[in-house]
Amino acid sequence: MKKLFTFAWVFVFATGxxxxxxxxxxxxxxxxxxxxxxxxxxxxxxxSLVDIANRFERISAAExxxxxxxxxxxxxxxxxxxxxxxxxxxxxxxDKANVLLKxxxxxxxxxxxxxxxLKAYQSQIHLAADPMxxxxxxxxxxxxxxxxxxxxxxxxxxIYYLEGSSLFFTPEEYGGGKKVAKPMLEKAKQKFxxxxxxxAIHPDWGKMETEWxxxxxx
Amino acid sequence: xKLFYCLLLFVTPAAFAQKNIQGKVTDHKGNxxxxxxxxxxxxxxxxxxxxxxxxAFQTSESDTATLAASYxxxxxxxxxxxxxxxxxxxxxxxxxxxxELNTVVITAGAFEASDEKRMAMLKPLDxxxxxxxxxxxxxxxxxLPGAQRVGEQEGLFVRGGSGQETKIVIxxxxxxxxxxxxxxxxxxxxxxxxxxxxxxSFSTGGYSAQYGQxxxxxxxxxxxxxxxxxxxGISLNLANAGLNYDYxxxxxxxxxxxxxxxxxxxxxxxxxxxxxIHAPKFKGSSLTYRWKPTKNGVLKVYGMYSxxxxxxNSNNPASDTGKMRLVLKNNNAFTTSTYTDSWADxxxxxxSGISYSRNKDKMTYDGVNFDRFDERTQVRVVLTRLLTGxxxxxxxxxxxxxxxxxxxDGQLYKLKDRYTAAFIESExxxxxxxxxxxxxxxxxxxxxxxxxxAPRLSFAYKTGRYSQxxxxxxxxxxxxxxxxxxxxxxxxxxxxxxxxLNYQIIKNQRTFRVETxxxxxxxxxxxxxxxxxxxxxxxxxxxxxxxGGEGYARGVDFFWRDQKSVKNLDYWVTYSFxxxxxxxxxFEQSATPTFISNxxxxxxTKKWFEKAKTNLSATYAFTSGRxxxxxxxxxxxxxxxxxxxxxxxQASKLQSIKGNLVIFYATVDNILNTRNVFTYRxxxxxxxxxxxxxxxxxxxxxxxxxxxxxxxKVEKDDF
Numbered sequence: 001m002k003k004l005f006t007f008a009w010v011f012v013f014a015t016g017x018x019x020x021x022x023x024x025x026x027x028x029x030x031x032x033x034x035x036x037x038x039x040x041x042x043x044x045x046x047x048s049l050v051d052i053a054n055r056f057e058r059i060s061a062a063e064x065x066x067x068x069x070x071x072x073x074x075x076x077x078x079x080x081x082x083x084x085x086x087x088x089x090x091x092x093x094x095d096k097a098n099v100l101l102k103x104x105x106x107x108x109x110x111x112x113x114x115x116x117x118l119k120a121y122q123s124q125i126h127l128a129a130d131p132m133x134x135x136x137x138x139x140x141x142x143x144x145x146x147x148x149x150x151x152x153x154x155x156x157x158x159i160y161y162l163e164g165s166s167l168f169f170t171p172e173e174y175g176g177g178k179k180v181a182k183p184m185l186e187k188a189k190q191k192f193x194x195x196x197x198x199x200a201i202h203p204d205w206g207k208m209e210t211e212w213x214x215x216x217x218x
Numbered sequence: 219x220k221l222f223y224c225l226l227l228f229v230t231p232a233a234f235a236q237k238n239i240q241g242k243v244t245d246h247k248g249n250x251x252x253x254x255x256x257x258x259x260x261x262x263x264x265x266x267x268x269x270x271x272x273x274a275f276q277t278s279e280s281d282t283a284t285l286a287a288s289y290x291x292x293x294x295x296x297x298x299x300x301x302x303x304x305x306x307x308x309x310x311x312x313x314x315x316x317x318e319l320n321t322v323v324i325t326a327g328a329f330e331a332s333d334e335k336r337m338a339m340l341k342p343l344d345x346x347x348x349x350x351x352x353x354x355x356x357x358x359x360x361x362l363p364g365a366q367r368v369g370e371q372e373g374l375f376v377r378g379g380s381g382q383e384t385k386i387v388i389x390x391x392x393x394x395x396x397x398x399x400x401x402x403x404x405x406x407x408x409x410x411x412x413x414x415x416x417x418x419s420f421s422t423g424g425y426s427a428q429y430g431q432x433x434x435x436x437x438x439x440x441x442x443x444x445x446x447x448x449x450x451g452i453s454l455n456l457a458n459a460g461l462n463y464d465y466x467x468x469x470x471x472x473x474x475x476x477x478x479x480x481x482x483x484x485x486x487x488x489x490x491x492x493x494x495i496h497a498p499k500f501k502g503s504s505l506t507y508r509w510k511p512t513k514n515g516v517l518k519v520y521g522m523y524s525x526x527x528x529x530x531n532s533n534n535p536a537s538d539t540g541k542m543r544l545v546l547k548n549n550n551a552f553t554t555s556t557y558t559d560s561w562a563d564x565x566x567x568x569x570s571g572i573s574y575s576r577n578k579d580k581m582t583y584d585g586v587n588f589d590r591f592d593e594r595t596q597v598r599v600v601l602t603r604l605l606t607g608x609x610x611x612x613x614x615x616x617x618x619x620x621x622x623x624x625x626x627d628g629q630l631y632k633l634k635d636r637y638t639a640a641f642i643e644s645e646x647x648x649x650x651x652x653x654x655x656x657x658x659x660x661x662x663x664x665x666x667x668x669x670x671x672a673p674r675l676s677f678a679y680k681t682g683r684y685s686q687x688x689x690x691x692x693x694x695x696x697x698x699x700x701x702x703x704x705x706x707x708x709x710x711x712x713x714x715x716x717x718x719l720n721y722q723i724i725k726n727q728r729t730f731r732v733e734t735x736x737x738x739x740x741x742x743x744x745x746x747x748x749x750x751x752x753x754x755x756x757x758x759x760x761x762x763x764x765x766g767g768e769g770y771a772r773g774v775d776f777f778w779r780d781q782k783s784v785k786n787l788d789y790w791v792t793y794s795f796x797x798x799x800x801x802x803x804x805f806e807q808s809a810t811p812t813f814i815s816n817x818x819x820x821x822x823t824k825k826w827f828e829k830a831k832t833n834l835s836a837t838y839a840f841t842s843g844r845x846x847x848x849x850x851x852x853x854x855x856x857x858x859x860x861x862x863x864x865x866x867x868q869a870s871k872l873q874s875i876k877g878n879l880v881i882f883y884a885t886v887d888n889i890l891n892t893r894n895v896f897t898y899r900x901x902x903x904x905x906x907x908x909x910x911x912x913x914x915x916x917x918x919x920x921x922x923x924x925x926x927x928x929x930x931k932v933e934k935d936d937f
Contacts, residue, residue, distance in 0.1 A: 028262050047253070051266040054255035057288070058264045061257065087727075088319075092290045132826075133341045140444060144468075171831065172874050 025066070028059050029201040032072060041208070044083050052076050060103075067112070068201055070104035074118055075205075081125045090129045097122050114203045116149035117158045124166060142166065157191035161206040164188050168213050182217040185210055237301050240274035241308030243267045243287055251289050251312060259284035259296065277301065291315055316608060322653045322680040324645070326688035326720040326733070327424035329362050332417040345412045348822055349868035349885060350837035352919075355418065356386075356396075356408045359437060360839075361820040363733065363775030363792040364422030367841045368813045369862065369896040370910050371755075372397040372406040375813055376422050377735060378771025378798035379434025382699060383714075386437045387429060389518070389556045391573040392618070394594040398500075399548045399579050402532040402756060403896075403910045404492060409524070409550070411475075414506075416442040422775075423716040423735060424690025427641040427657030427674045428600065428614065433696045433714040433739070443508065443516050444471065453477075455921025456484040458500075473506040488917040493531040495543065500526035515559035523551045533908055535901040536754070537584070540908075547580040567602040569614075589625035594618055613642040622700055626758075631704050635665035635697070643674070651680040663697055663711075670695045670711050685723035692716055698743045702763050710765045713740045727782040729790075734774040742767025742802035751804050751854070753847040753899060761804070769800030769808065789823040809855040810845050812897060815862075817842040831872040839864045846897045849904040862894045879925045884918065891916040 032055050039048060053076035060069035077097035084090045101122065105115055120142050127138035142162075149159050164184035170176020188210045197204040243254040250271030257264025258277055265275035277283070280301055285308070287295040292312040299305075314320050331340035344358070351357035356374055360367050366375040373381020386396040388410070398406040419438040429436045444466070453460040458479030465472050482497040502524030509517045526548045534542035556571035572595075579590040600614030618637040623630055643657030655676045662669040674692035681687060695711040702709060715738040722731040747761035779790035795817055801808040819840040826833050843858035851857055870883040888894070893915060899908045 024262070050253040054253075054257075054264070054266045057255055058257040058262055061286070062260050062262055096290050133343060137444075171872075174872070174879055175874055 025059070025063055026199075026201060028055075029068060029072070032056050032059070033201060036072065036076065037205075039079075041212075044079060046080060046083050049076055049080050049083065053080065057100075060100075065107065067104040067107040067115075070100045070107065071114065071118065071203065074098075074100035074104065074122070075203075078118065078122050078125050081122070081129065087129055091126075094122060094126050094129070111148070111152050113149045113153035113156045114158075116145045116152065117156060117162065117203075120145035120149065120159075120162055124162060128169075155191060155195065157188050157195045157210075158203070158206045160184055160188035160191055161210045164210065165213060168217075178217045181213065185214045185217065189214060236276045236278055237303060237305060238274065238276055239285070239299075239305050239308070240272070241310060242271045243273065243289065243310045243312060244271055245292070246311050246313060248311075251292070254287055254289040254292075254312070256285070256287045256310070259286045285310075287312060291317060316650060319683060320680075321608075321647070321650045322678045322686055324653060324655050324676050324678045324688060324690075325686070325722060326676050326678070326690035326718045327422050327716070329364075329420040329422065330418070332419075340418075344824075345418065347824055347833055347835055347868070347870065348837060349835040350839060350864065350866035350887060352407070352885070352887070353412060354408050355410065355412050355415075355439070356437070358412075359418075359420050361792060361822060361837065362420055362422075363731070363777045363794050364435075365794065366796065366813065366815050366818055367839065367862070368815075368844075369405060369841075369894065369912055370403045371813070372400060372408075374420075374435060374437060376435035377737060377773065377794075378769075378796050378814060379714075379737075380811070380813055383432060383434035383696065384437060385429065385432035385435075386439065388439045388554060389441055389571060390428075390569055390598050390600065391554050391556070391571050391596055392431070392594070393552070394575040394592060394620075395550055395552070395577045398526065399546060399550075399577075401528075401530070401546065402544065404913050409522075409552075410439070414441050415439045422718075422733070423737065424674070424676060424692055424718045425694075426655070427643045427659040427672070427692075428612070430639055430641075430659050430661055430672065430694070431637075431696050433694050433712060434737075441506075441518060441520065443518075450926045452924040452926070453921065454924075456487070456919055457481055457921075469510040471506075471508045474504070476503045477501065484919070488914050490914050491911060492913050493541070494528070495531060496527065496529040496545075498526055498528040500524060512559060514561070514564075515557065517555070517557045519553075519555045521551075521553040523549075525549045533899070533910070535899050535906070535908055540901075542584050543582075545582045549576075549578045551576045565604045567604070569600040569602075570598065572597045586627050587625060588627075589623070589630075591623035591625075592621065594620045607647055609644070609646050611642070611644040613640075615640040624701075624704065633665060633700055633703055635663055637661065637663045637697075653678050661695060665703055666697065666707060666709055666711070668710060682723075684725040685721070688718075688720040688722075690716065690718040690720075698763075698765075701759055702743050702745070705760065706763045709743060709763060710741050712742050712765070712767075714738065715740070727780070729777065729779040731777040732774065735772065737771040737798075739767070739769035739771070739800060739802075741765040742769060742800065744802055745804050747804060750849070751806070751847060753849075759803075767800065767802035767805075769798065769802060771796055771798035773797055786826040786828065787823065788825075789821065791822075792818075792820050794818045805854070807854055812845050812847070812855065815841045815844045833870050835868045837864075837866050844897065847900075848898075848907075849900055857898075859895050859897055862896065863890070863892050864894065865889050875924075881923045881925075882920075883922070884920045886916065886918045888912070888916045 032052060035052050053073050056069045056073035056076060060073060063069055074097040077093045077100065081090045081094035081097060084093055101115060101119055108115060123138045123141040123145065127134045146159050146163060149156060164181045167176045167181035167184060168178060192207045192210060243251045243256060245251060252267055252269045252271060254267040255264065256267065256273045258279055261279055263275055263277040265273045267273045282298055282300055285297050285299045287310045289312055292314055295310055295312055331344060345355055346353050348358045359365055359374055364377050368375050371381055374384040375381055376384055386393045397408055400406055417440040421436050423435060425436050448464055448466055451462045458477050460475060460477030462475045478501045480499045485494060485497045504522035507519045511517060529545040531541045532544050533540065552575040554571060554573035558569045560567040574595050576593040581588045596616060596618040598616040600612055602610055602612040604610050616639050620635040620637065622633040639659060639661040641657060641659040643655065645655045647653045657674040659672045672693040672695055676688065676690035678686055678688040694714045698709045698712055718733060718735045720733040743763050743765060744767045745759050745761040745763050773796035775794045777792050781788045796814060797816065798810060798814050799808045800811055821838045824833060824835045841862040843861050845855040846857055846859055847855055848857040866885065866887040867889060868885040870881055873880045895909045895911050897910045899910060
């Protein structure tokens, strides 16, 4: 009887720790996402982005079974690949994002639409760093990743947001432009309104950007 | 048991006691690393370093923990620490990871255009956007350091070498007929479209043991693995009309090209110095199939066929009329199939290929038949093993079956060569700053029944973050020109020994490179006719031959490129100096050959106009005078032609028409209409001198490329 009691106690105690740990994880992730969302979209500060990327990397080192910390660390590095001053710096962050994405894929274990979307985003930013020399190879990668994201989950609104933004920023001479982008962005908006992230810490970005771009197409 | 609960109660509050951890992160030289991630492994506790590399964070962990620090491009640092109430400041030194900036690369003699390598000096796009290159790969290579321009012949003339001393290699396979059939005093274009290739490496000497049969240089072209534009394309210009179609799915892709060309309209508009009877007409097609059967494996099959027909009156000082009527019909086919794969986490790589080419020229000179025929079948396998510390060792072999035929008025002369080669080469990194490449190549040629053994060696030493020295040396063998072998099969290989020293600095989108070389030529073929020197470049050698020739070439090249100083402006300058003398062919004494120009300068500029979506490019090329044979001068090859100047411009504009991308381009070559002379010839009596110049002086060319791309538009089906 006494043994059983002790056992129960230890059990309760252990699950308590696990529960506390889980809450700590959600809390830390939530804080990181909040910091990420509070970044000034028009003039993102590289220093705070590095800080946020580091934060997610620390969580990922402590939670080797979760793919989300790696995902957000990669996302922050992609944003850094956009704001960094020189091509060499940009490429360093983008290479790092690639490594994190590979790790995340390994942890997730099965095809994941959000990871495919982020890979597409990474190629888009990589292209933007040196468009003259990279549009061929990266343009193809971008389309390929979005295609595989679609085949996993065609309801993911970020697929259509990225397709729309790519058209939005492509010069009219290359078949892009704001007008051409509009229907795709509208489709993204529609998908966003139906979209619910799996949990509060699952990816949920792109809606704000879609709306901003749509406002520019009128 | 109670003790356990007590302990629990006791431990928990203690854990809340916060400890401060602080310090500084630097590289091994002590430079601060801002933005580094410092944390306790397995916890969420950590911080980011500030502009001075300093960090500070708090933790509630107790006893021991692992302190970790990571930074982009550096190895992860880990250290066990004891957590105490008051922690001393920590100093963390990070070691840089191996990357393109901190590791030396072997560069002596090589000039690369690549999208994949960040240290490459050119991008593939540079080749098509260079004015004066006529979107021809070898045309663009002529402006690179080490190359000499020889206007009346095709081929790459590198550092005192003749056009025959450069081999063009596609995916490891030698291209038997890289140029359209040669015509008297007209430079022929290359057969290959520059858009086929993802990377180009132009070696001006000291090249790898993987390649052979080239005394001077190899031009390595690597075809693309994937296609980028799904759909139909149309190309239309003053010389030809073509269609191309690309289709790709996940693991396979097909590209097909057909074209028809006729130069008559162009020749009506641009005054020709050549008297054409029938302007060149040509048609051709190619098909490429690519398949990715495994994760890293790529199979490529490429086949092309073309034929052409033309007729011209060429200058012939030896004939009564001074003219000779030439009719040429050419059929050319080239197929190559390559397979590359890697396994065991990339530790093993295989590159293999098989290729067949066939070329037939039906020619008549004033009604007399001169037919040329050649075919080459080749197989090649190279295995590369990646060892620890980035060191590699590779070994491979190749075998060629070459059949040649020359017909003179119905009489056919045939030659057969079975050529085999094996090679082994290793790249060794002694440190990140010092690397070496040692290789050896052995060849056997059945037509001369001889073998050879050629050592190759290069070293590179990094002198700073952006600069390095390289040194290359080696022996290079080539079969004597097949024209000599028809009559004498006991000739030996011709040989060249190279020694090259190179310094380069690449920093902030600016490149400076200087390279100096010494080249020794040995066992060159000499011909003894017992008659006066015959300057006709198209004569068939009939005299007695030996390997008694020799020679040298020495010089220095400079290259400067700046893509940074002015926004959207990119320019580069090259200067090549060469001094060379040879005793070879019919020479009775050592002299500078006619294809040598001592000084070659080129200035290439490109400017992109964002608003007009237009790229403007201008090129100035200077080639100093070349020796020519004057029968009236007692001193052999002492006369010099005047220098050649050429200014050319090119514009290309991008435009969207109904959602399709259209590229318009226009070029003007020799805009100043300079009356350039490449060489002079004399009538047999030595009294009259003929000038040999370009096919036309000032000339222009316009065209367009339409891409009917499916991807450029949002279609209904997308919704």
